[in-house]
Amino acid sequence: MRYLEKRSAGFWRTIAVAILASVAAACGFDSGNETGRVGLRADTALPAREGSVVVDGCVQDTWTRATLASPATKRVLRTVIMLCLVPREDGTVGPRDESARAALAALAADLKSEGYRVHFGVAFTDESGQRYDGKQTSEWIANPAWRRRFVETLPEVVGPADGVEIDLQKLPNEARPSVTALVAEIAPVVRPGKQLAVFVPPSVTVPSDLPGGDAISRVDLAPHVDRMRIMTLDFSETAAGPTIDPGWAVDAVRLAKGDFPNVDVAYPLYGTDFGPRGRRPVTYHEARAIAAIAGVPIERGPTGAPFVRYVAFGGEHHELWFDDAESTARALGAWSYDVLPPDVGILFYGLGAEDPALFESLSTRLP
């Protein structure tokens, strides 16, 4: 009997020692895979928000028309902003020629027939239509006669639109009274029948952390506009990096929303190629083509944005950051309602440059 007891005790001790040894050696490790649980969880619902898209120009090619005609895009977008009006040196808003205005009217009618609201954006560029000259613009809008001419001619070109968007960039902070005066003078001629919105720099502090960020005063403009589009784009300007950081965008929208309730957060559809001669915007297809031609892998940055490192002409080293359906859905998922309230809209910037799978992917995740 005593022998059996000793044997039993020895058995249990052996078991205990074996378990202790195995436990001491046990640990967790990385499978090398990822599981998505961003915001409302990827592959389930994304927060539904009112979507708008900016088309940088007056013309839509067949590609963008096909995109806008798809049912998936119509689920995501409600408003199309054609950023194509440009003020001239005397304050006249162009385009002025009959052909251009007729084409714009036809385009607006076509988009409305697809179920979209159409806004015309006024890009305060020089006459090249591409370059923002803040000094010249601030001189123009400081002149009451110039503003008067602008306000007189604006209704002639925005007739077919449901709204007007004001895109002022690179202004010095001193232009603030002129900006407020311009918007205050525009509002009475636009707002009776149309919406008026302004593009606002994505400041995250007061005073603004951006050069010229205080030229547009949200508080002063609030009584005169229906919506403010917070342009949370081009986060990486000097060093290579993603076009947007989702957390930074949240801070910019929160600050703006403290001054005005109806705001949009902007999301880029384009990418940026950083090289030794500066940066340039690129489309999704161009980014993929560069990666394929250069034979380099597409990596993902911390925010999920894809990027490519490649060597271009003359041995110049480039880094190209862009967004695709996955990175966009990830950011939009991170902006759950506890982070950005449901009334914050999304402004997609640069239709035509996006991942062709984007709107299909987003629409399947919407509730």
Next chain:
Amino acid sequence: MAGVVGAVCLAAGAHDARADYEFQTGVGVGGAWLRQTPALTSKPVTTAAREMREGELAVGGGLALFGFSGDVDLTIDDRWKVPLFGGALFWAVGSYDAVVTSVDGSIARVRPWTALRGDVLLPGVGRRWKHRRNMVAVALRTGVSFVGMGGSVAAATDWAPLTLRSTTFLLQAEVEACRRLDPTTRVCLQVVPRIYDHELLNGVVFGLRMEWGP
């Protein structure tokens, strides 16, 4: 709280009846399963992109854990069991995917394989039955449990480390079957369903336990 009250009442009752009470110690080793990893709270952190306040991250998924435990019990009249104080430390075992999630609008990444769980076991109340060298015991006890794991938050091209924690009230049922090895030592198989651990019925602990006492 119920456990504390129960323990006090039992102790008081035992004193009135001139009952015998003795202390018992135990150590255990075994596995655990956390059915659903709770949302974790991150401490404020400054990144290259922003200053972030305290936030909550959805992690989800289950965790397999291994670890050690130890505690001190009081036995009254050789029948009543009053778990007093104890502790347990578990760590993740097995293969895990990194969890891509978000905190306050920023993209974050959590590493479940770095998970640590600590339990501070507080008083409870239970009963035990002996038959020759064998014993069966059950107890209900309270405690505080915390789980933490490594993570980081994205800031453009960089990551900033996150400190992630979650603490909860704990209520668990302890069931054990034991066999005496010698007059003061027992070896037990223990199963401990976690009645409340961040949420209802959120896992179980199981393992071997050595006890020294009556």
